[in-house]
Amino acid sequence: MLISYHNHTRWSDGAPTLAGQIQAARAAGLVELGISDHYVLTPPGIACEWSMDPDLLGDYVLEIRQAALETGALTLRLGLEADYFPETIEELRERLAPYPWDFVIGSVHYVDGFPIDSRAEDWASLTEAERDQVWRRYWELIGELAASGVFDFVGHLDLPKKFGYRPTVDLSAAAAAALDAVAAGNMAVEINTAGWSLPAGEAYPSLDLLRAARRRNIPLLINADAHFPETLTRHFDRARALAREAGYAEGVRYERRQRIPCAW
């Protein structure tokens, strides 16, 4: 069952219109297409250039819901990729509450104001100890994200590796604690295939983390994080092989935030 849930449009930083992504999904033979544009309620002092205007959330939902009436055999899923910040999580909860989401992705793109996936230069300017601290805090924030109950699955679980900067100390206990929180929060994770086309050189998350997720019975999706119509199913064959290697026999999909098992 070919589904792809983590995808962007011009509502945030994707290149295509919603109609363009729908057309591409049909051409790719998708059964379900999820749209998950960025929704970032920043704390004071952080400016995010790639989020939709937070006050336009209702218009975004309306456009997707109207389009979904006309996609025929292709099911269009109403999603969102929302950032977790300790300072704004309660406002986020309130702002999301009125809408009939199929799924909400929880992502951490900022660690205490540091933009972890924007530019390699940002990482290059840090000391080794500072990089390790970003990683440590990242895992803490993922744990808090999972405990909030606001999100359905975690986006690109080990995103700080994007530019190739790995921790220089053993942070496996911190990662394990974050995964424990994901399991306790009844959340899923995704294989985000974008990492294969980035300096990280591997999918998010790593095989080790996927195995650790599987041991905790954390459900799994396969997504491309597509910002272009051409990448809706990029590296999906590879991702299915990786999922099997980690011990996953099936995936999940969502309808109105209810998780449903599905074959890959």
Ligand SMILES: [Zn+2]
């Ligand atoms: Zn993201």
Ligand SMILES: [Zn+2]
């Ligand atoms: Zn994304």
